[in-house]
Every structure is written in C-alpha cells, then in structure tokens.
Amino acid sequence: MKKINLYMSIVLSALSVFVMVESKKMPAEIAGLGMGPGVLPFWLGAGILLLSIILAVESLLDKRSPKKVFNISEIKNMGIMFLALVLYAISVDLFGFGISTLLLVFFLVRRLGKYAWWKCGTIGVIVSSVSVYLFRVLLEMPLPTGIVGF
Amino acid sequence: MKKNIKLIAMLVLALFAATMASGCAGTKKEDASAKYPTKQVNMVIAFTAGGSSDVQARIVEKYWKKHFNDQPLVFDYKTGAGGQVGFTEIVKAKPDGYTVGGINVPHIAIQSLSNQATFKVDEFAYIAQVVADPNLLVVKADSPIKDLKGFIEEAKKKNGKLTVGIVGTFTAHHLALLQMEEILGIKVTPVPFTGAADQNVAVMGGHIDAMIGNLNDVMRDLAKFKLISLASEQRHQWVKDVPTFKEQGYNFISDIRRGFAAPKGIDPAVLNKLREGFNKIANDPAYLEDMKKIGQPEAYLNGDEFEKVTNSYLQTSKTLVDKYGLVKK
Amino acid sequence: MPSFDLLMQGFATAISPENLFFAFLGALMGTLIGVLPGIGPTSGIAMLLPLTTILPPTPAIIMLAGLYYGAMYGGSTTAILVNIPGEVASVPTAMDGYKLARKGQAGPALATAAISSFVAGTLSLVGLTFFAPTLAGFSLKFGPPEYFALMILALSVVVNLTGKSLVKGLIAGLLGFLIAVIGLDPMSGYARFSFGNVNMMSGIDFISVIIGLFAVSEVLSNVETHVVDVYKAKLTGLMPTLKDLRQITPTMLRSTVIGFFMGLLPGCSPGVTAFVAYDTEKRLSKHPEKFGTGILEGVAAPEGANNATTSGGFVPLMAFGIPSGPALAVLLGGFMMYGLQPGPTLFEKNADFVWAVIASMYIGNVMLLILNLPLVGLWAKLVRVPYPIMAPMVLVFSIIGAYSVRGKLFDIGVALFFGLIGWVMRKVELPASPLILCLILATILETSLKQSLSMSTGGLGIFFTRPISLTLITVALVLVAFSLYTRFKHPEKASEALAEESE
Known part of the structure; x- marks a missing residue:
C-alpha cells in the first residue's frame, strides 16, 4: 500500500496544481456576484494538494511492508473488458443499440462464464430484444438505431 | 432435455436474424418535401x-x-x-x-x-x-414597498443594498435588471438564483427584498406576491390592475x-x-x-x-x- | 379535525377501480424502475409524462406519484443483491445490504428494506396529512444562508464515511466536489474545465458517475478475480426474525423523522437523507464498528429515510409548487399540464384532487408492501442466477439508465470513464461514498454560498447572525469534532476494519 499511496499523492498533486492554475484564469469577479466562478475550484485544488502531501508523508512514515496492489494479469483482464465496453459505446452510435448490445452481452457472458456459444448468443438476443422492446418501443426512448436500424 | 434447449436457442437466433434482415430492407428514401413528415x-x-x-x-x-x-x-x-x-x-x-x-x-x-x-x-x-412572457418587478405580499415610487425610494435609502433576485447572471433576467437600474436611476444588489421556483420562495420567505420574475412563474403563487410593475407596452389581461413601467413614465420593456x-x-x-x-x-x-x-x-x-x-x-x-x-x- | 374528513373523502375517490388500478400500475412500474440501475424516478416520470395527455388528472397524478415512491422500494434490490444501487438513494443501502447478501442473508435484508420503506412511508404520510399547511411554512424559513448551513451539516457525514483512512476519504470527497464543478457555473454561466466541449459544459451527471463507480467497476473488478459464484453461502431464512424487527424499530422511527423533515426542504433529495440517516444510526449505535460489515440497521436506516423523504417532499410541492428534487420537478410539470397550479390555492380549489392523491399514497404503500414481501423470495432466488449472466444484464440496463437521463451518448462515455476510475479507486482504497455524497451536495452548497455572499455583499457574518444557520453550523462542527475524537480515541476499531477489508 505504501508505494501506491505515494504514487497516488503525486498524481493528485499534479491534478490539484492543474486545477489551481486553471481556476486562476477564470474571472475572479462578475458584476453582481459575491464570488467568481474560479474561487471554489481554486480552494478545492488547494485542499487536495494539502491532503495529498499529508498522504505522502503518512506513507513515507508507514513501516509496514508494501502490499502488491496491481498485477499484470489483472490489469490485462480488466483492460480487455474495458476495451470491449469502449467499443460498445462507439458501436452503439454507429451500428445501433440493439445489435451492439447483443454483441456485448454475448462477449461478456462468454468471458465471465465460459458457457457454450449458443447459450451466450441466446442470452444476448433475449437481453437486447427485451431492452429494445421495453425502452425504444414501449417507453419511446430514442435509443440510437445506427446503420443497422436495430 | 438439453438438446431441446439447444434447438430452441438456435431457432430463436435464426428467427432473430430473419427479422433483422427484413427490417433493414424496408428503409428506402422517398421524395422528402412533398410528403413531409x-x-x-x-x-x-x-x-x-x-x-x-x-x-x-x-x-x-x-x-x-x-x-x-x-x-x-x-x-x-x-x-x-x-x-x-x-x-x-x-x-x-x-x-x-x-x-x-x-x-x-x-x-x-x-x-x-x-x-x-x-x-x-x-x-x-x-x-x-x-x-x-413579460417580466415583472415583484415583492412579498406584506412588504412595506407599496408601488414603484416606494421601490425607488427604498432603493435609494438603502444605498445599493436592496436585494433583488434574478435567475442566473448573464441571462435575460440579469440584463433586465441592469436595464431597469439604468432607467429608474437606482443601484441595487442582484442575488442570482438557479431557477424561478427557488427565487419565488426566497421572496416569499423574505430572504430578498424584491425580484424580477416572469408572469408565468409569478402566476403560480399570485396570492403571496405584490406585483409592483409590468415591463410591457400594455397591461396584461391576467393581471389587469398591475400598472406598466411605461405608464408611470419609465420606458422599461422586457x-x-x-x-x-x-x-x-x-x-x-x-x-x-x-x-x-x-x-x-x-x-x-x-x-x-x-x-x-x-x-x-x-x-x-x-x-x-x-x-x-x-x-x-x-x-x-x-x-x-x-x-x-x-x-x- | 377537518383534514381527517377530507382524507376520508379522498379515500372515497381513491378506491374507485380506475384510481386503484393506476395506483397499482404506478407502484408496480416504480418498483421496476427502482430495480433497474440508472433508470431513476426522474426519467421514469419523464417518460410517462405523455400519458397525461390521455388520462384525466386524478388517475394520472396518482400513477406518477406511485411511480415516485415505488422507485424507493425497488432501489434497494440490486444494491443488496449485486452491490449496484438501483437508485441514488440506495447507495448507502449497498454498504451493508451487499455484505448481508454475501453472508446468505439476502432475504432478511430485502425484507427489512421493504418493511422499513413501508413504515417510514406511511408514518410520513400521516405527517403530510395532518401538518401539511403548518409544515409548509418551515421550508420558507430557509433562505440561501440556511441552505448553506444545512449542506455543511450534511457534509459532516463525510468524516464517518471515510473508511479506514481519513485522508483518503477526504480526498475522495474533494474529488467529488471537483467533478461537480465541471460545466457551466450555475450562477455566472462561466464554463469551467469544459475545454470548449459543449457536452462538458452541460456538466457531469451524477447518475452516470454512480453507474460508473458502482455498476461498471463492479463488472471490471470481478472479471479479473473470476468470481463465478459469490453466493455460495446458504440462504438462511427469508424474513427477519422478531428479534431483528425489534432491533431495527428505533432505527426505522429515527430515519422516518430525519427523512421527513429534511424532505420538506428543497434540495434535500432522498439521496442526501439516506446518507444522513445511515450516518446518524452509526453514531447512535452501541456497535458503530459493525456498520459496513452487514447489519440490518444499515439497510433499515437509508431505506426508511428515502421513503420518508418522498412523502415529505410532497409538502412543499403541493403547498408552494417547489419541487425538492428533479423527480418532483417533472411531477410538477404534470400538475401544470392539467392547469393545476400548486400553491396555497390548490388545497382550496382542487381539494378533491389533492386528497385523493394523498389517500392513494396510503393505499399505494400498502400495495407496495404486499407486492414486495412475496417478491423477496423471488429476488433472493435471483442470487442463484449465475453471476456471468446477471452482471451483463445489470450492466446493459445501467448503461441505458445513464443514457436515459439526458439522451446523450456522452453520458455513456462518462459512465465508462468512471468505471475505470472506480476500478482504480477500489485498488488504491479510495472510498466511493464520500465522492458521491459531495457530488450530490456540491451544487446547492456552491449556489447557496454565492447567493448568501451576494446578499451580504461579501461578508461571511451572514452565516452566524441568522439563528437557524448558526445552529446548523454549530451542530455540524460539534459532530465533526465528536467523530474525530472517537476516531483518534479508539484507533483499534480502525484496525479492526482493516482486518475486515484484507479478508
């Protein structure tokens, strides 16, 4: 945990400095307002900076042996999953909601559960048809149709 | 049993593919403007x-x-x-x-x-x-301010500290307030709100002295307000006894x-x-x-x-x- | 008691077959919408609003109201079963509910949620019935400085949500604030941290953030560990025992009071009161360290409070036309479409309508209890549905939920981004609840601060010269001091929690 906390405080400090610099660029005062738009973000940045310095000091003083937090295979597995979701988000607009959902559910069920492909496919068809029927048809929600039209 | 499920699953898949294919074929461009929509x-x-x-x-x-x-x-x-x-x-x-x-x-x-x-x-x-939807100058029903003259006096007496609610800054209401200040020759303290509902409450609860509001929003709580003046050319039929700024000699239309x-x-x-x-x-x-x-x-x-x-x-x-x-x- | 007679007349209208049917339909759909993560009562009511052009006013409003309080019943289900809150107001429920489910006590947890919802919902309806006109004045006493003080009080909860590291909890809270700041400043219209992107200008919707932090990151976290069946534990009974019920009764009553009174104030959405009630119970409990490990009080408190808040919210809505949250704002639109102007005159001019709606809420609460208790068995069985099938389904519905709020693909992107962030936060042990709470509170906090400063032309004194705001701020400071004191006095409890998490 020790190392991770240290890295985290570095990342957060960088973020807070960025926030503080950006908020200084905002107008400090606007006619008729008690407080300009940049005031609160500036102090938020300052607060995060202060806390991350405390975190860094804490973790440097921490005597416990560091615990490994991230391992490569975990990150790889998560990355594949996340990539699938990103592709899904893109494909929803491009190819339509129904077909993308079908593919996503197929992929997820297969990956999480390692079932036979036809089982995954059926679940995919059911989930996507039910959600399209429920939301697009019944509730008239404008879910994207894309080029496939489903 | 297991085989049956597999068969049904395949059937569902096939059926689904078929409907999709037929669905896609149906979309064809037609002459747009004549039959619109x-x-x-x-x-x-x-x-x-x-x-x-x-x-x-x-x-x-x-x-x-x-x-x-x-x-x-x-x-x-x-x-x-x-x-x-x-x-x-x-x-x-x-x-x-x-x-x-x-x-x-x-x-x-x-x-x-x-x-x-x-x-x-x-x-x-x-x-x-x-x-x-015309803007109005509004105060609480039991406010000491009775009319536009009273409002101007009060604003001058408070020397810029009279609080007037508006919805947002850099908005229609904000511009209306600036315009009004200029035309009436007064200075007030604007207090911006995020919407008409919370602005109405702030006036009703006496947290601010007055507000600029729309007729539509003011109509909701008519009994709780006193409408000072209307910023339009003519009086409005829903609030016939509310005078316009114009008839009192101030050309404020908003x-x-x-x-x-x-x-x-x-x-x-x-x-x-x-x-x-x-x-x-x-x-x-x-x-x-x-x-x-x-x-x-x-x-x-x-x-x-x-x-x-x-x-x-x-x-x-x-x-x-x-x-x-x-x-x- | 005139309101009693009026209420009886209301019941006479409400039990007509048509009104009963629409109350039932509203309650049923509310439960479903509550169960589906992401799709909240706000989008639910908005989607059904077109029906108001077909139906007469009484059944339509009865149905929409039923949908609103029904959603609070359903919201706890996925929170308990899969650690994905169906509703903002059920975020705290997930903290203990999910742990209970993992211990095999999904049944009692779900039943407790339903019972607590019913008790709190009905008791606050009594409050609504008899004190509506009197209580309405209460919300008028709250001007911008009082709201600011109230938000400070709510923020004091964060200290107790931080988990084992205070510093990390506070960091998470500030990050929540920072997310809320993105977009146009509600007061000045100045775009902050939006980098010229119109989508960023409209701000980050907290529903998408919650879906990301809970639903998406849940799936991302589980794929790596290949947790196929977390519910190996045997189900031990469906209903809570009498002893359990006796234990949670004080919790339910206290949460009702908190939820109802905070519900009278605009801006205090069920999400806020659920957190506050959870925190209060933790403070008052004889065994605060057990909160978060899976105890029934941890489910009863937020579920009671969120239902009490829904009833409380009808007081300012009907008496002044002030919606206390986005869902009620949409409902207000429904009123407007019928030309029913909420306000003092509504109770006089449209007494039949108002009392029929209130009466229908009593009936609706009973219906929901009857609907939900038998469902407990069904839902509890759902935990047997293998995770690999359940998770993708919940995820898809969550994504639709994120999309439905504003109809923008951008929000799906936000949900995914926060899924990744949530995964990292779990890894580095940054707690999600402080972030969510601050995100919900931030806008009102900043707005009321700016308004107060405009009113006082810059001086901070305004918060200490008005009695209500002074009291609230003092209470907040005392609570924070008290929490910090116990925290440093009993560090062993912190290490206990440490042992718990490194299981």
Whole structure:
C-alpha cells in the first residue's frame, strides 16, 4: 500500500496544481456576484494538494511492508473488458443499440462464464430484444438505431 | 432435455436474424418535401422535463398529429448550461426537418455573444413564436414597498443594498435588471438564483427584498406576491390592475419569448410546411384554451417576424453587454 | 379535525377501480424502475409524462406519484443483491445490504428494506396529512444562508464515511466536489474545465458517475478475480426474525423523522437523507464498528429515510409548487399540464384532487408492501442466477439508465470513464461514498454560498447572525469534532476494519 499511496499523492498533486492554475484564469469577479466562478475550484485544488502531501508523508512514515496492489494479469483482464465496453459505446452510435448490445452481452457472458456459444448468443438476443422492446418501443426512448436500424 | 434447449436457442437466433434482415430492407428514401413528415419528428427541449418550455411544447404536441400526417412528435431532452446544450443540438442537427426544437429569446441572443458561444443566432431557421412572457418587478405580499415610487425610494435609502433576485447572471433576467437600474436611476444588489421556483420562495420567505420574475412563474403563487410593475407596452389581461413601467413614465420593456426553430439549411418547402402547421395549431381555439390553463401568455408570431424580434434582441443585448463589460474575456 | 374528513373523502375517490388500478400500475412500474440501475424516478416520470395527455388528472397524478415512491422500494434490490444501487438513494443501502447478501442473508435484508420503506412511508404520510399547511411554512424559513448551513451539516457525514483512512476519504470527497464543478457555473454561466466541449459544459451527471463507480467497476473488478459464484453461502431464512424487527424499530422511527423533515426542504433529495440517516444510526449505535460489515440497521436506516423523504417532499410541492428534487420537478410539470397550479390555492380549489392523491399514497404503500414481501423470495432466488449472466444484464440496463437521463451518448462515455476510475479507486482504497455524497451536495452548497455572499455583499457574518444557520453550523462542527475524537480515541476499531477489508 505504501508505494501506491505515494504514487497516488503525486498524481493528485499534479491534478490539484492543474486545477489551481486553471481556476486562476477564470474571472475572479462578475458584476453582481459575491464570488467568481474560479474561487471554489481554486480552494478545492488547494485542499487536495494539502491532503495529498499529508498522504505522502503518512506513507513515507508507514513501516509496514508494501502490499502488491496491481498485477499484470489483472490489469490485462480488466483492460480487455474495458476495451470491449469502449467499443460498445462507439458501436452503439454507429451500428445501433440493439445489435451492439447483443454483441456485448454475448462477449461478456462468454468471458465471465465460459458457457457454450449458443447459450451466450441466446442470452444476448433475449437481453437486447427485451431492452429494445421495453425502452425504444414501449417507453419511446430514442435509443440510437445506427446503420443497422436495430 | 438439453438438446431441446439447444434447438430452441438456435431457432430463436435464426428467427432473430430473419427479422433483422427484413427490417433493414424496408428503409428506402422517398421524395422528402412533398410528403413531409413520413416518420416521427424529434423535438429537442433545452430545459428539464416538466419545466415551462416543456409544458408548452407538450401542449403543441397535443395538436401536432392533426396537422402533420398523424406522425408522432418525440421529445428529446438535451438539458444543461442554461439551454445552451439543447440550442446547440438544434443547430448541429441534420437539417432534414425531422429535428426541430424549442428556443428561447433572448437566451439564444445572449449566449451567442459569449466568447464561449457554440452557435450564432442566424444558424436557426425560425418556425414560429408562441409565447411572449413579460417580466415583472415583484415583492412579498406584506412588504412595506407599496408601488414603484416606494421601490425607488427604498432603493435609494438603502444605498445599493436592496436585494433583488434574478435567475442566473448573464441571462435575460440579469440584463433586465441592469436595464431597469439604468432607467429608474437606482443601484441595487442582484442575488442570482438557479431557477424561478427557488427565487419565488426566497421572496416569499423574505430572504430578498424584491425580484424580477416572469408572469408565468409569478402566476403560480399570485396570492403571496405584490406585483409592483409590468415591463410591457400594455397591461396584461391576467393581471389587469398591475400598472406598466411605461405608464408611470419609465420606458422599461422586457420579456422572454418562446418559439420553435429548425437547423439552418432545411429545405424551404419543408420549413414552409412547418410554419403553416404551427400557424394552424396556434390558431386552434382548443390550443388557446390549453395555453390559458397552463398560464403561459400566448403570443403567436410567424417565422419571419420571430426572426426579426430575435435580431432586435441581439442588438439590445449587445449594447448592454458592451456597456457593462459582461462578455467574458 | 377537518383534514381527517377530507382524507376520508379522498379515500372515497381513491378506491374507485380506475384510481386503484393506476395506483397499482404506478407502484408496480416504480418498483421496476427502482430495480433497474440508472433508470431513476426522474426519467421514469419523464417518460410517462405523455400519458397525461390521455388520462384525466386524478388517475394520472396518482400513477406518477406511485411511480415516485415505488422507485424507493425497488432501489434497494440490486444494491443488496449485486452491490449496484438501483437508485441514488440506495447507495448507502449497498454498504451493508451487499455484505448481508454475501453472508446468505439476502432475504432478511430485502425484507427489512421493504418493511422499513413501508413504515417510514406511511408514518410520513400521516405527517403530510395532518401538518401539511403548518409544515409548509418551515421550508420558507430557509433562505440561501440556511441552505448553506444545512449542506455543511450534511457534509459532516463525510468524516464517518471515510473508511479506514481519513485522508483518503477526504480526498475522495474533494474529488467529488471537483467533478461537480465541471460545466457551466450555475450562477455566472462561466464554463469551467469544459475545454470548449459543449457536452462538458452541460456538466457531469451524477447518475452516470454512480453507474460508473458502482455498476461498471463492479463488472471490471470481478472479471479479473473470476468470481463465478459469490453466493455460495446458504440462504438462511427469508424474513427477519422478531428479534431483528425489534432491533431495527428505533432505527426505522429515527430515519422516518430525519427523512421527513429534511424532505420538506428543497434540495434535500432522498439521496442526501439516506446518507444522513445511515450516518446518524452509526453514531447512535452501541456497535458503530459493525456498520459496513452487514447489519440490518444499515439497510433499515437509508431505506426508511428515502421513503420518508418522498412523502415529505410532497409538502412543499403541493403547498408552494417547489419541487425538492428533479423527480418532483417533472411531477410538477404534470400538475401544470392539467392547469393545476400548486400553491396555497390548490388545497382550496382542487381539494378533491389533492386528497385523493394523498389517500392513494396510503393505499399505494400498502400495495407496495404486499407486492414486495412475496417478491423477496423471488429476488433472493435471483442470487442463484449465475453471476456471468446477471452482471451483463445489470450492466446493459445501467448503461441505458445513464443514457436515459439526458439522451446523450456522452453520458455513456462518462459512465465508462468512471468505471475505470472506480476500478482504480477500489485498488488504491479510495472510498466511493464520500465522492458521491459531495457530488450530490456540491451544487446547492456552491449556489447557496454565492447567493448568501451576494446578499451580504461579501461578508461571511451572514452565516452566524441568522439563528437557524448558526445552529446548523454549530451542530455540524460539534459532530465533526465528536467523530474525530472517537476516531483518534479508539484507533483499534480502525484496525479492526482493516482486518475486515484484507479478508
């Protein structure tokens, strides 16, 4: 945990400095307002900076042996999953909601559960048809149709 | 048993593929303008569902099918940023006539002046104006301020500390307040709120001394308020005993207009159909009755007139914004 | 008692077959919408609003109201079963509910949620019935400085949500604030941290953030560990025992009071009161360290409070036309469409309508209890549905939920982004609840601060010269001091929690 906390405080400090610099660029005062738009973000940045310095000091003083937090295979597995979701988000607009959902559910069920492909496919068809029927048809929600039209 | 499930699953898959294929084949382009609309029309609303703009558009929806080939009007809420998100959405939409939206003036005029602007006023194809909602100067029912004269005296006595509520800064209300200060020759402290509802409460609870509000919003709690003056040319029929600023010698006119627009670049024939349809809706007695029920001051203008109104607001806003240095650098 | 007679007349209207049917329909759909993560009562009511052009006012409003309080019943289900809150107001429920489910006590947890919802919902309806006009004045006493003080009080909860590291909890809270700041400043209209992008200008919707932090990151975290069946534990009974019920009764009553009174104030959405009630119970409990490990009080408190808040919210809505949250704002639109102007005159001019709606809420609460208790068995069985099938389904519905709020693909992107962030936060042990709470509170906090400063032309004195705001701020400071004191006095409890998490 020790190392991770240290890295985290570095990342957060960088973020807070960025926030503080950006908020200084905002107008400090606007006619008729008690407080300009940049005031609160500036102090938020300052607060995060202060806390991350405390975190860094804490973790440097921490005597416990560091615990490994991230391992490569975990990150790889998560990355594949996340990539699938990103592709899904893109494909929803491009190819339509129904077909993308079908593919996503197929992929997820297969990956999480390692079932036979036809089982995954059926679940995919059911989930996507039910959600399209429920939301697009019944509730008239404008879910994207894309080029496939489903 | 297991085999059966597998068989059913395959059948479902096959059936699904078949319907999809047939579904895709059905979409073919037809002559657009003559038969418009041939499918649902999307209505972009830039404010939350249930807000004044939405409620008004819902009344339009009630009569829409009658004048537009029995096709549905589908609501699409793109809210945020004081309407800017939704207005931008209208401008950026495909100009095929299947996306229209509600616009508010002077909101679009002011927003187009900002250096963070995402659209220009001339990027809209104006269909119709449906509402002109005048601004009022309002105080609490039991406030010591009795009339406009009393208000001016009180403001001078408090030497700039009199608090007046407005909705947002750099908004229609904010400009109205600046304009009023100038015309009445007074200085007050503006207190911005995020919406009409919380502004109304702040006046009722006596947390601020007065506010600039729209007739539509003030009508909701008429008994709790004292209406000082109306910022329009003539008195309004709903509040006949409220004097205008003008008749008391102050030429302060300020209101909010609601209307509809499509993205620029729309086929003129389609735009004409939309304008005609809205004209018919706006003159339907049942529609007028509904508008009265929801408390929105109906004021129909055709597309060309609406565009002219918008441009005149653009000029006024520009003058005020330049004068008070409100454009953010 | 005139309101009693009026209520009886209301019941006479409400039990007509048509009104009963729509109350039932509203309650049923509310439960479903509550169960589906992401799709909240706000989008639910908005989607059903077009029906108001077909139906007469009484059944339509009865149905929409039923949908609103029904959603609070359903919201706890996925929170307990899969650690994905169906509703903002059920975020705290997930903290203990999910742990209970993992211990095999999904049944009692679900039943407790339903019972607590019913008790709190009904008791606050009694409050609504008899004190509506009197209580309405209460919300008028709150001006911007009082709201600011109230938000400070709510923020004091964060200290107790931080988990084992105070510093990390506070960091998470500030990050929540920072997310809320993105977009146009509600007061000045100045775009902050939006980099010229219109979508960013409209701000980050907290529903998408919650879906990301809970639903998406849940799936991302589980794929790596290949947790196929977390519910190996045997189900031990469906209903809570009498002893359990006796234990949670004080919790339910206290949460009702908290939820109802905070519900009278605009801006205090059920999400806020659920957190506050959870925190209060933790403070008052004889065994605060057990909170978060899976105890029934941890489910009863937020579920009671969120239901009490829904009833409380009808007081300012009907008496002044002030919606206390986005869902009620949409409902207000429904009122407007019928030309029913909420406000003092509503109770006079449209007494039949108002009392029929209130009466229907009593009936609706009973219906929901009857609907939900037998469902407990069904839902509890759902935990047997293998995770690999359940998770993708919940995920898809969550994504639709994120999309439905504003109809923008951008929000799906936000949900995915926060899924990744949530995964990292779990890894580095940054707690999600403080972030969510601050995100919900931030806008009102900043707005009321700016308004107060405008009113006082810059002086901070305004918060200490008005009695209500002074009291609230003092209470907040005392609570924070008290929490910090116990924290440093009993560090062993912190290490206990440490052992718990490194299981």
